[in-house]
Amino acid sequence: MCRIMTVSGVYMSLRAQTGILPMKSQQRNGESFEILPGGRGTVSAAAFSALGVDSVLCAKIANDVNGKTLSEFFSAANVSLRYSEKAKNCKTGYQLVLFESDGSCRTVKFPGANNMLDLDDLELAFSCIPDAVFLQKEVPDEIVVETCRIAKEKGIPVFYQPCAKKGTLSPLSLGKLEMLILDSSEVYSYCGVEMTDIDRCLQACIALSSNVTAKYYVIRLGGERGTFIYDGKYHYIVEPYGDITVDSGGAFEIMGAAITAYYMKTRNFRKSVIYGNVAYALSESRTGDVDSIPTHSEIESYIKEKEIDV
Numbered sequence: 001m002c003r004i005m006t007v008s009g010v011y012m013s014l015r016a017q018t019g020i021l022p023m024k025s026q027q028r029n030g031e032s033f034e035i036l037p038g039g040r041g042t043v044s045a046a047a048f049s050a051l052g053v054d055s056v057l058c059a060k061i062a063n064d065v066n067g068k069t070l071s072e073f074f075s076a077a078n079v080s081l082r083y084s085e086k087a088k089n090c091k092t093g094y095q096l097v098l099f100e101s102d103g104s105c106r107t108v109k110f111p112g113a114n115n116m117l118d119l120d121d122l123e124l125a126f127s128c129i130p131d132a133v134f135l136q137k138e139v140p141d142e143i144v145v146e147t148c149r150i151a152k153e154k155g156i157p158v159f160y161q162p163c164a165k166k167g168t169l170s171p172l173s174l175g176k177l178e179m180l181i182l183d184s185s186e187v188y189s190y191c192g193v194e195m196t197d198i199d200r201c202l203q204a205c206i207a208l209s210s211n212v213t214a215k216y217y218v219i220r221l222g223g224e225r226g227t228f229i230y231d232g233k234y235h236y237i238v239e240p241y242g243d244i245t246v247d248s249g250g251a252f253e254i255m256g257a258a259i260t261a262y263y264m265k266t267r268n269f270r271k272s273v274i275y276g277n278v279a280y281a282l283s284e285s286r287t288g289d290v291d292s293i294p295t296h297s298e299i300e301s302y303i304k305e306k307e308i309d310v
Helices: 040-050 065-076 112-116 119-126 141-154 184-191 198-209 251-266 269-284 296-306
Strands: 003-007 011-019 032-038 054-058 094-100 105-110 132-135 158-160 177-183 214-220 227-230 235-238
Touching: 003 040, 003 119, 003 141, 003 251, 011 065, 032 040, 032 065, 040 054, 040 065, 040 251, 054 119, 119 141, 132 141, 132 251, 141 158, 158 251, 177 184, 177 251, 184 198, 184 214, 198 214, 198 227, 198 235, 214 251, 214 269, 227 269, 235 269, 251 269, 269 296
Parallel strands: 003 054, 003 132, 011 094, 132 158, 158 177, 177 214
Antiparallel strands: 011 032, 094 105, 214 227, 227 235
């Protein structure tokens, strides 16, 4: 079984249906809320396990009530925290996710223990001897850079899905990645090109390749536009699947995990993205983040039912 280590942030999430948000100094009653495990690392690590991967998580939680809840969740999801030590003198990460009546979403994060992840934690995590590393920019920049450096020294492929604008981190400091997975909304911050048509998509990827060295580039365009992929020589559009959108929260992270898991199994880039697009479609047809993760068998059943060539 392939072992994939996720290096990212984990949170407890308060997901609230707020209706219309109040103006300054006003008060309104919300519609509903739930508190459950969340955060990009939580979704990704749990998705790997559901897809049949030996999932190891390098993250930081505290020894508090929320940390206990997250630990229990990961245990039930078969995600190993064996190589992650608990933080002291801080709180487990917490986030507020507010859904408005028009479908828009606002998120406020309190990183807490996530900011405490350090080099000792990273070195301990690499002792699990992973076959691949799945990295997200949910941890300090130093950890992002060091993850790539250690992985390069050990000959371990890195799949980077930042899920964030470039910010202060120079992409050049990451070395060569196996795969860079972006949403089109992030691309402009990396290369200054808006992906408005197929020619601009190719131009963006060429610009990206001069900034971020990767073997493969995956850019989710969204909606009916599908996913643009580039291998340094050829480019394709992988069509989207599904026609029902209930909740897209967590779907992109699930897509990234699915692409990574299938690629590590088959080493087929294009088919891995097809598999990831199916995972995205299944996820967004359900509510929730961790609750929307499809299993490998569910993805396979969808592929067979729709007669998709994978």
